[in-house]
Amino acid sequence: MPLLPGPPPVEVQLRRSARARRFSLRVSRLDGQVTLTLPPRAKEREALSFLQDQEGWLRDVLARMPDSLPLMLQAGAEVPVLGQMLRITPAQLRGIRVEGTDLLVGGDPGRLATRIGAWLKILARDRLADASTRYADMIGRNYIKLVLRDTRSRWGSCSHDGVLMYSWRLAMAPIGVLEYVAAHEVAHLAQMNHSPAFWAVVSQIRPGWQAERDWLKRQGQQLHRYRFGD
Structure with missing residues (x-):
């Protein structure tokens, strides 16, 4: 997934469409997800050049919807679990455990978000x-x-x-x-x-x-x- 450098950095989902005739950018009103649609045979580097050209417009759109910007999960951030906001805290343990208002997460610190997502699904x-x-x-x-x-x-x-x-x-x-x-x-x-x-x-x-x-x-x-x- 391409990342438009910040501040703040913006994740962009690339999607090819058989019906697309040109590049197009869409920002979801639901969660702020940015999608760049490509024609079937378009080169990715051309799509990224288009993205850079549209950066001003894109950031203006995102700035108007601050409540919908994606929240990146990392150490020190908070995530709701059964309605309670818990602080993500790396810990020396095998799994994930709730302790007070902390969500203790073991394993690779670089995979905190993925591990929390898997735990929430269970x-x-x-x-x-x-x-x-x-x-x-x-x-x-x-x-x-x-x-x-x-x-x-x-x-x-x-x-x-x-x-x-x-x-x-x-x-x-x-x-x-x-x-x-x-x-x-x-x-x-x-x-x-x-x-x-x-x-x-x-x-x-x-x-x-x-x-x-x-x-x-x-x-x-x-x-x-x-x-x-x-």
Whole structure:
């Protein structure tokens, strides 16, 4: 992934498109991700020259959306874990451990972000599997399997054949928000719609869900700002 030198440095995702006829830059309003699209046969050095020519425009766009700039994870930075902000602290241990307000991370200091991302995915799977099974038991339904993805447009989904999909970034949200998303998707096992009957199921298994849904609407997109090197 090319890096436009700072300050601050800007990561740029290169993408080739069979439909592209010229170079184009796009900045995601969701998380500030910068994408440079290339025609199929364009040379990468020409794309990087185009990027340099557009640097002034790009930085102007990014400056107007400070709340969406990506957050690079490094020692001393903070990352939310189940809604609690923890300080990333390199440590002499094999894995990752929460100690007070510190997230102790062992291993290669140069791979802190990657290790934290992998750890959050395991945490998300454990928490979401527990919540999904618990809520499914409450309504007498079963799901086939649970899948984790890094989705941008939705926090979860339920297929007609009973496959539950969740964003692993829910491991960063408050635990009640994670629980609400699990209850929401499990309720689709009984009602594959958003009818009053569906919301009645959600209310039955997760009373008070409205505040948790509101949190996602207000704060959810901030979880996409964190970069884990994956």
